[in-house]
Amino acid sequence: MSKLTIGLDVPWVASWSTETVTGVGPCPSVDGVLAVGQSEHPGRGEPLYSRNHLFRQRKSVREMRCPMCGEPTRENDRWTQTARWTTAGELRAKGAGPWLPPDMDDDKPLLDAGAVAPMHLTCAERARAECPHLQAMEDHELKAFPGAWIVAALSVEARPGHAVSNVPQRPVAAVTFLQLIGVPDHIPS
Numbered sequence: 810m811s812k813l814t815i816g817l818d819v820p821w822v823a824s825w826s827t828e829t830v831t832g833v834g835p836c837p838s839v840d841g842v843l844a845v846g847q848s849e850h851p852g853r854g855e856p857l858y859s860r861n862h863l864f865r866q867r868k869s870v871r872e873m874r875c876p877m878c879g880e881p882t883r884e885n886d887r888w889t890q891t892a893r894w895t896t897a898g899e900l901r902a903k904g905a906g907p908w909l910p911p912d913m914d915d916d917k918p919l920l921d922a923g924a925v926a927p928m929h930l931t932c933a934e935r936a937r938a939e940c941p942h943l944q945a946m947e948d949h950e951l952k953a954f955p956g957a958w959i960v961a962a963l964s965v966e967a968r969p970g971h972a973v974s975n976v977p978q979r980p981v982a983a984v985t986f987l988q989l990i991g992v993p994d995h996i997p998s
């Protein structure tokens with residue numbers, strides 16, 4: 810077991826070197842939809858800071874869990890350094906159209922958090938102070954995450970397990986990570 814503490818030294822959402830990708834199957838993190846799985850051995854081996862754990866990442870977005878400590882965040886305590894302001898039109902141009910309401914105007918401002926769910930303020934401040942990647946970012950501002958959001962699923966084409974039969978199967982879409990897009994009531998000044 811590693812001497813590093815999850816939630817302090819290593820984000821809860823980060824993968825560990827012993828956590829291998831297991832294949833495609835129905836996953837509770839996305840209500841039983843097919844998703845790419847990963848074994849769970851947090852704290853064993855070496856932390857892979859730049860690689861999110863597939864299951865914990867999806868769980869963090871679906872359950873609004875802080876990626877640093879893994880605990881749920883409350884509406885008035887959700888902060889993000891890495892999210893960036895964009896618009897519905899820009900996201901549609903990048904292929905996220907199917908996830909956005911069709912009647913949403915192209916100039917609607919949205920806060921794209923990518924794969925990183927918002928953190929508790931204390932966790933976000935610690936991450937900003939200690940994570941070299943966050944320190945290297947130009948934008949050091951912690952932004953309050955909006956009270957409404959959209960979840961988009963990023964997926965890969967995969968073949969389901971061959972346990973069922975040896976009849977060749979068509980590739981299916983399997984969810985990898987979830988993308989979180991904040992929908993503000995108004996644009997913060």
Ligand SMILES: [Zn+2]
Pocket residue numbers: 875876877878879880928929932
């Ligand atoms: Zn936290």
